[in-house]
Amino acid sequence: MQAAIDRVMQTYVMMVNLTPKQESDVRAKVSRFLEDKGDDERRLAVEGLRHLLGHATKRRRAASAQDCVE
Template sequence: MEMVVERVVRTYGMMVTLSREEEDTVRKRVLEFVEGKTGDENTIAVEAIKLLRGPKPSRTRRPK
């Protein structure tokens, strides 16, 4: 899982500018999230990035 954590931190770092301290905090947060997760590493990585980005508004169309 360490590879997944590093991949997520690197990918998230491309989206958001992180200081060294923020990067360490993100790494710890992702490590806590992926502990005990089973399944496809890509799916886990995507879910971890979703966690870091936070809630996003829905992009579904509104009825007219």
């Protein structure tokens, strides 16, 4: 799991400017979130990043042709 957390953090800090304290807090948050999610490092990394970016519970609605016209 540690490799997945490291991968999440490497990616996330490229997108978001964090202080060392914030980085530590985010690492703890990801660790707690991934605690019981399995052992597939790649899937864990994706899920951890989705969680931090707020995509874990959101689903995007496909744009309809009507949305594109307006």
